[in-house]
Amino acid sequence: MRAIVWQPDGRLEEVADWPAPAPAEDEALVRVRAAGICSTDLHMVSGRLDFAKPPWVLGHEIAGSIERVGSRVVGWQAGDRVVVDPVIGCGSCRSCLSGRKYLCPDGGEIGTTTGSGGYGAYVAVKPGNLYRLPDALSYEEGAMMEPLNCTLGAIDRARNIAGARVAVFGGGPAGQLFAQLAHVYGAASVTLFDKREETLALGLRLGADEAVHLSLGGESQYGAGAVFDVVVEASGSVDAVRSCLERVAPGGTIVLYGLNGSDAPSIPSDRIVAKDLGVVTCISAPLLWDRGIRLVESGRVDVGAIVSDRVPFGAGAAFLNELTGRKRQVVKAMLIEEGADGT
Structure with a gap:
């Protein structure tokens, strides 16, 4: 798949043949339509935050559409528009069972500490990490749900x-x-x-x-x-x-x-x-995703107005290198798939 990869030399580079995630039978493969550029990503590249090592596909603010689902996935189908909760937990430890999967000792966050992130064309996630993106909201608004959460x-x-x-x-x-x-x-x-x-x-x-x-x-x-x-x-x-x-x-x-x-x-x-x-x-609020989506859908919170820069994935590597090199300042930048509906 196409991916923007954080390389060991500190630069971000578009790679055409990066290995695509292989979803298990209890997972869905999500085509990334929009991915937010978070300051955490930039701090990782600069060395201020030591969460993962390159080569790495960053990106934990993700919205997209389901490409396909595994045989054990119910309630979801190809084409569904989704917001991705990037936090992964084991589902059975004390933290997960108390609604704090972000503290799971065997867990992590897609694009930050585990898995292939939203700077790639696809991510693989379990159904429990998916939320429906209302038709009235764009993919870029969907990708803003993670910082809102x-x-x-x-x-x-x-x-x-x-x-x-x-x-x-x-x-x-x-x-x-x-x-x-x-x-x-x-x-x-x-x-x-x-x-x-x-x-x-x-x-x-x-x-x-x-x-x-x-x-x-x-x-x-x-x-x-x-x-x-x-x-x-x-x-x-x-x-x-x-x-x-x-x-x-x-x-x-x-x-x-x-x-x-x-x-x-x-x-x-x-x-x-x-x-x-x-x-x-707060670093995550697993029980509040639906509330956040409703706040945006109702107009109580405007996340779209915060997005100052919308960058096609094809231009993303160059844009990210400008950000990490402090040659550009933005309020909030969003990588978007060229021609995706809802963006």
Whole structure:
């Protein structure tokens, strides 16, 4: 199959004859129609995150159509439009049975730690990893369901969003999702902090109540040094973690989401204890996929507007090399199959 392969020399290269996954009789073969480019993928290539070694087919944000199903697969058929949950679990350990398959000691994530990912033409998955993509949604919106699932899981754990003043540090894809989800969960106001005018403007269009430009010394309308009930770190920046600790009100909640790949401690535990803070994280929310799809289908959350760059798979390798070489900046890029319906 055709695949964009992360090579040992650090470059990404399109390979025409990469081995296609061979689905078992209890699996479906999914033709990838759209695959999101995640900062995790880029951090893996740069060496900041050590999840897999090249040669490797990256990509864990996946939507497509079923090409064929094994003889033991029921409820699915060729042609069905699907969203892929990339997290694999054994199905029988304590973590899997408690709804936390992302902690399975024998599990992994397609494209990140196991299997062949969405930068290839096909992925093989079990039916339990498939969700129906509504006809009203595009494949690229389907591929955005994975980052929505993770951010939704984090907001759902915070639990004290209703009526709260919420601050989000980082206006990238995760930050844009957090800002929207905070309003879905009843936040009184959402303030987005970032250093880029483009992402701040996007946040305001998607419903943030205010946008603060950190590079220009901007300040919240609530005053200098204003504090917030819930503060979300969505940038992966060590400095942003410190800002969260400064900006969160005593008794408030910090949502830690971004990965920075640094071994340097960034959380002074004494400040967490002294301010009596709640700290939540989320890397996956297996029980919330359907909820996320319904939020997008109903129009409560707009994932399509976050996608700034749509790149045909044939141009994907060159585009990815520009991203990893920091020769291009995007808000959210999506690899799409040329001519696929629904994109």
